[in-house]
Amino acid sequence: MKPMTKENAIDIDKSVDINNEMTNPQVSSLQIPAEEVKIKAEDVRVRYGEKEALFGINLDIPQSKVTSFIGPSGCGKSTFLRCLNRMNDTIDGCSVTGNIHMDGVDILSKQVDTVLLRAKIGMVFQKPNPFPKSIYDNVAYGPRLHGLGNSKSDMDEIVETSLEKVGLLKEVKDRLLEPGTGLSGGQQQRLCIARAIAVDPEILLMDEPCSALDPIATAKIEELIDELRGSYTIVIVTHSMQQAARVSQQTAFFHLGNLVEYGETEQIFTSPQDERTKGYITGRFG
Amino acid sequence: MTELKESMQKAQARLKKRHAAETRFKAFGIGALVFAFLCVVMLFSSIISNGYTGFRQSYMKIDITFDESVIDPQGKRDFDTLNRADYGKIVKQSLYDFFPDVKKRGDKRTLSNLVSSNAAYTLRDMVVADPSLIGTSQSVWVMASDEVDMLIKNVFKREDDESTRPITNKEIAWVEKYESENRIETRFNTNFFTAGDSREPEQAGIRGALMGSALTMLITLALSFPCGVMAAIYLEEFAPKNKFTHIVEVNINNLAAVPSIVFGLLGLAIFLNIFGMPRSAPVAGGFVLALMTLPTIIIASRAALKSIPPSIMEAAIGVGASKMQAVFHHQLPLALPGILTGTIIGMAQALGETAPLLMIGMVAFIADVPGWINDPATVLPVQVYLWADSPERAFVEKTSAAIMVLLGFLITMNALAVLLRKKLERRW
Numbered sequence: 103m104k105p106m107t108k109e110n111a112i113d114i115d116k117s118v119d120i121n122n123e124m125t126n127p128q129v130s131s132l133q134i135p136a137e138e139v140k141i142k143a144e145d146v147r148v149r150y151g152e153k154e155a156l157f158g159i160n161l162d163i164p165q166s167k168v169t170s171f172i173g174p175s176g177c178g179k180s181t182f183l184r185c186l187n188r189m190n191d192t193i194d195g196c197s198v199t200g201n202i203h204m205d206g207v208d209i210l211s212k213q214v215d216t217v218l219l220r221a222k223i224g225m226v227f228q229k230p231n232p233f234p235k236s237i238y239d240n241v242a243y244g245p246r247l248h249g250l251g252n253s254k255s256d257m258d259e260i261v262e263t264s265l266e267k268v269g270l271l272k273e274v275k276d277r278l279l280e281p282g283t284g285l286s287g288g289q290q291q292r293l294c295i296a297r298a299i300a301v302d303p304e305i306l307l308m309d310e311p312c313s314a315l316d317p318i319a320t321a322k323i324e325e326l327i328d329e330l331r332g333s334y335t336i337v338i339v340t341h342s343m344q345q346a347a348r349v350s351q352q353t354a355f356f357h358l359g360n361l362v363e364y365g366e367t368e369q370i371f372t373s374p375q376d377e378r379t380k381g382y383i384t385g386r387f388g
Numbered sequence: 389m390t391e392l393k394e395s396m397q398k399a400q401a402r403l404k405k406r407h408a409a410e411t412r413f414k415a416f417g418i419g420a421l422v423f424a425f426l427c428v429v430m431l432f433s434s435i436i437s438n439g440y441t442g443f444r445q446s447y448m449k450i451d452i453t454f455d456e457s458v459i460d461p462q463g464k465r466d467f468d469t470l471n472r473a474d475y476g477k478i479v480k481q482s483l484y485d486f487f488p489d490v491k492k493r494g495d496k497r498t499l500s501n502l503v504s505s506n507a508a509y510t511l512r513d514m515v516v517a518d519p520s521l522i523g524t525s526q527s528v529w530v531m532a533s534d535e536v537d538m539l540i541k542n543v544f545k546r547e548d549d550e551s552t553r554p555i556t557n558k559e560i561a562w563v564e565k566y567e568s569e570n571r572i573e574t575r576f577n578t579n580f581f582t583a584g585d586s587r588e589p590e591q592a593g594i595r596g597a598l599m600g601s602a603l604t605m606l607i608t609l610a611l612s613f614p615c616g617v618m619a620a621i622y623l624e625e626f627a628p629k630n631k632f633t634h635i636v637e638v639n640i641n642n643l644a645a646v647p648s649i650v651f652g653l654l655g656l657a658i659f660l661n662i663f664g665m666p667r668s669a670p671v672a673g674g675f676v677l678a679l680m681t682l683p684t685i686i687i688a689s690r691a692a693l694k695s696i697p698p699s700i701m702e703a704a705i706g707v708g709a710s711k712m713q714a715v716f717h718h719q720l721p722l723a724l725p726g727i728l729t730g731t732i733i734g735m736a737q738a739l740g741e742t743a744p745l746l747m748i749g750m751v752a753f754i755a756d757v758p759g760w761i762n763d764p765a766t767v768l769p770v771q772v773y774l775w776a777d778s779p780e781r782a783f784v785e786k787t788s789a790a791i792m793v794l795l796g797f798l799i800t801m802n803a804l805a806v807l808l809r810k811k812l813e814r815r816w
């Protein structure tokens with residue numbers, strides 16, 4: 103695995119990353135003004151036990167935009183995403199090194215309270231995973247944990263606005279007390295998004311949120327992502343390049359644990375700089 | 389050409405052999421099944437045919453004169469006097485009056501043995517409740533003795549030779565006189581469920597054993613359920629995966645296979661001798677059975693926890709729950725049906741356990757119904773063992789009846805476990 107980094111290293115002169123010219127093979131055409139950077143990852147390396155999964159990722163994620171991660175499966179997109187809210191902490195034997203700053207705060211530091219961190223960084227998973235509880239309780243769970251909505255009416259309001267934001271309120275208004283697992287797949291996924299935004303996060307991480315859904319439900323989620331963009335910084339992992347092209351402003355292409363190319367979505371899809379990106383986008387591998 | 393033919397024939401022969409092997413295998417399987425089923429049918433039919441009469445008891449109507457000179461010669465009418473009076477004498481008198489011809493002392497003694505010694509208690513309770521009965525004459529239904537009961541239930545057969553049955557022709561004649569006047573009937577044996585153990589079969593009941601079992605199970609459950617579930621949660625979710633926890637895990641699995649009598653010896657050595665717990669008491673029995681049940685509960689609970697999809701935990705952690713909150717808010721409630729099923733099955737095992745309890749003295753003859761966990765007691769399976777060991781014929785039906793009660797509890801518990809699993813199980 104390790105020698106791959108060197109083998110795959112491409113023309114260094116194409117690299118515009120000034121900080122890490124030598125170690126980082128990445129092509130980045132993106133210039134994000136410092137004040138718009140929401141998350142700054144520097145040299146993030148992850149290993150699962152002996153196995154290295156990420157080889158030094160440098161990436162700036164801009165505020166209030168949608169950033170998508172694409173790449174063949176197993177390349178480390180989810181792994182990197184889980185670094186951003188420290189979900190990797192829960193995996194035995196997983197170690198993360200490097201720096202990740204969110205609004206200037208080092209979130210990998212031991213002092214960071216992961217509970218508060220995860221209240222700020224919501225997550226939506228590949229497979230819709232509502233709790234086997236009522237729709238209401240699904241949404242109310244996060245706020246309850248964080249002591250929000252102490253009175254019944256406050257909580258009702260949080261639940262309703264969250265469901266409203268994901269466009270689910272109309273559909274489930276009169277069955278809030280029925281189990282969330284009884285909804286259709288697309289509705290379940292929107293319920294999960296409502297659950298994530300109920301604690302009023304700043305960032306939403308989505309790991310292939312549509313891969314288990316049919317095209318119509320997918321379209322709805324994509325629409326929703328577009329609407330949420332203004333209020334949240336969104337990072338979405340997707341295996342569908344069309345989806346990345348439709349919903350995101352920036353796209354990062356991962357390959358074998360490396361960030362190969364990162365740029366404006368349009369640029370990545372129309373004029374990729376790296377051969378591997380080109381190959382992936384044109385469907386030659388993946 | 390011939391070669392081909394030969395090889396075809398050989399193939400045919402092999403095929404035939406394979407089919408025969410398959411048929412044989414199927415036949416063995418079905419045979420085993422039929423055999424097992426027959427065994428179960430035999431077991432149950434033997435128990436039920438022996439035991440169903442245990443739930444009925446013969447009663448005799450005798451004419452009683454509540455003689456003041458016997459009960460309360462001084463006319464005090466206070467509780468002590470009424471409670472201690474010699475009601476046995478009144479019962480006997482009633483029988484002598486019914487058969488004025490019986491004069492010989494030996495015959496009189498045999499005659500008075502037709503009714504149970506329990507009859508005196510019946511009279512006492514009547515008089516204590518209503519002292520105005522003194523001086524009156526009443527017809528009272530009292531319990532028949534176990535021999536009469538066996539005769540009525542046709543266990544002792546009248547047509548058999550006198551020498552081969554424990555009841556004489558003379559006694560049968562007396563009983564028949566009562567029968568001819570419709571003074572004998574069999575009723576539902578409530579005494580069986582309200583009385584403790586007794587040396588007299590007709591008076592023996594399973595209340596004491598039931599209470600003993602209930603109290604023992606209470607202790608077992610109170611100890612093994614929380615300990616087992618906590619251990620399972622810790623091992624499954626929080627324990628670091630190292631050599632030490634691995635050894636613990638292996639030993640829990642080993643513990644499940646330790647013969648139960650060993651737990652009894654352990655209980656004797658530790659709970660009785662070191663901690664000084666009372667002998668024959670449900671508290672000690674409960675501790676011993678809890679040790680025995682723990683591995684079952686831990687193993688079942690871990691399996692139940694493991695079966696909850698990790699996506700639920702991820703979801704909870706994703707909205708900011710700590711690991712402990714995620715476990716207690718989501719994983720544990722979802723695993724509860726499985727945990728309860730395992731617990732019920734473990735408890736059912738403990739309920740049927742005899743050997744370890746023999747070691748800590750729960751095998752004594754105890755007539756009193758235990759009131760609390762440190763009273764001497766016995767449990768249902770040990771009661772079965774004790775009665776099976778008694779010489780009187782009437783204990784046979786008691787034994788089978790007690791087995792039926794025990795099996796009833798076990799089947800109910802297992803059915804409950806299945807029902808819980810069916811009802812509360814969620815699918816993803």
Ligand SMILES: Nc1ncnc2c1ncn2[C@@H]1O[C@H](COP(=O)(O)OP(=O)(O)O)[C@@H](O)[C@H]1O
Binds near residue numbers: 178
């Ligand atoms: N919990 C884990 N334990 C061990 N290895 C893992 C674990 N999760 C992911 N990996 C490994 O890390 C690499 C990256 O995986 P992942 O981030 O899930 O890829 P992607 O989401 O891009 O498909 C893969 O090779 C995978 O086998």
Ligand SMILES: [Mg+2]
Binds near residue numbers: 179180181309
């Ligand atoms: Mg993935």
